[in-house]
Amino acid sequence: MSQADLSIHGQVSRTSATEIMTAPTFSVAAKKMAMWLFIIADTATFAGCLVAYGFIRNATPDWPRPFHSISNVAVMTLVLLTSSLTMLFAERHAWMGDKAKAFRWTMITAVCGIMFAALHLREWMGMIREGATLFHNPWGTPLFSSLFFSITGLHLLHVTGGVVALIAVGLRYQGGRYNADDLEITGLYWHFVDLVWMFVVPLVYLLNLSH
Amino acid sequence: MTTAATHKNGGMTKDLIVFVCILALAGLQFVIAYQNITASEMLVRMLSVAVIEAALAVLFFMHLAENRGLLWFVGIFTVFVLLALQYGWTDSFRVLDGVKWSK
Numbered sequence: 001m002s003q004a005d006l007s008i009h010g011q012v013s014r015t016s017a018t019e020i021m022t023a024p025t026f027s028v029a030a031k032k033m034a035m036w037l038f039i040i041a042d043t044a045t046f047a048g049c050l051v052a053y054g055f056i057r058n059a060t061p062d063w064p065r066p067f068h069s070i071s072n073v074a075v076m077t078l079v080l081l082t083s084s085l086t087m088l089f090a091e092r093h094a095w096m097g098d099k100a101k102a103f104r105w106t107m108i109t110a111v112c113g114i115m116f117a118a119l120h121l122r123e124w125m126g127m128i129r130e131g132a133t134l135f136h137n138p139w140g141t142p143l144f145s146s147l148f149f150s151i152t153g154l155h156l157l158h159v160t161g162g163v164v165a166l167i168a169v170g171l172r173y174q175g176g177r178y179n180a181d182d183l184e185i186t187g188l189y190w191h192f193v194d195l196v197w198m199f200v201v202p203l204v205y206l207l208n209l210s211h
Numbered sequence: 212m213t214t215a216a217t218h219k220n221g222g223m224t225k226d227l228i229v230f231v232c233i234l235a236l237a238g239l240q241f242v243i244a245y246q247n248i249t250a251s252e253m254l255v256r257m258l259s260v261a262v263i264e265a266a267l268a269v270l271f272f273m274h275l276a277e278n279r280g281l282l283w284f285v286g287i288f289t290v291f292v293l294l295a296l297q298y299g300w301t302d303s304f305r306v307l308d309g310v311k312w313s314k
Contacts, residue, residue: 026280036285044292051296059306070241077237084272085230092223184274191272198237198264202257206244 083112
């Protein structure tokens, strides 16, 4: 193995070149760093969608405000925020080595994700029954429906992917193929999905509430 | 390294406190939605609350508070992207109002 001399604060130590090459960036493991890079890229995607939505909303004089009730979106928010807490509990138990509890909390998180998706689809169905589709809006400009279904659909796609990932990683963690770090990385993604919802709710739902 | 040791042992109370704070802020957004204010004022208030919520989630749920290096890395990239996306706002007002000096 090749050796490299390193001078740190006047002291000379011999460190293997392999150790230097594999030293994690920012003291973060490579797979965790990869997830962070994905999250940064996905932040740009969602930010792009939300800014485009804001641009079009601002430039359209008679923007519709079709939402009469916020009860459904409030329950959806509560479910998604709670799922972040249950995911944190799963991570904590995994770090403490309590595999059974970590798996249980991961599955509870997945159930919360499924509940969120079901509530979301219920809301979509309600809007579709009123005549709103991707290309048609009964309340005015069709841009509203296009943007609403695109942004919430992109988020719902992320939630669905997250649920699949939670179940897959949870099962493999329980089976001993994955460790606590893998569960934490999946948790990072899940918290990100939660974080995006914090911006989708005010911009897409609450600002379009009819008074 | 203290980071791993700190968040590996317990910390559920801290998680609960942060969760309650985020829940309260989310509730505040719903209260703002029913205030009798202009859309732009509402947007500013809601986005301010959302930014605080997001900061809490990133720092404590995603554990960035425990890794300063990564916090800077993620922060700089994200802020740069978000700022770069703001360049088109003036054009959205032009679409709405037309070019003022041509009238």
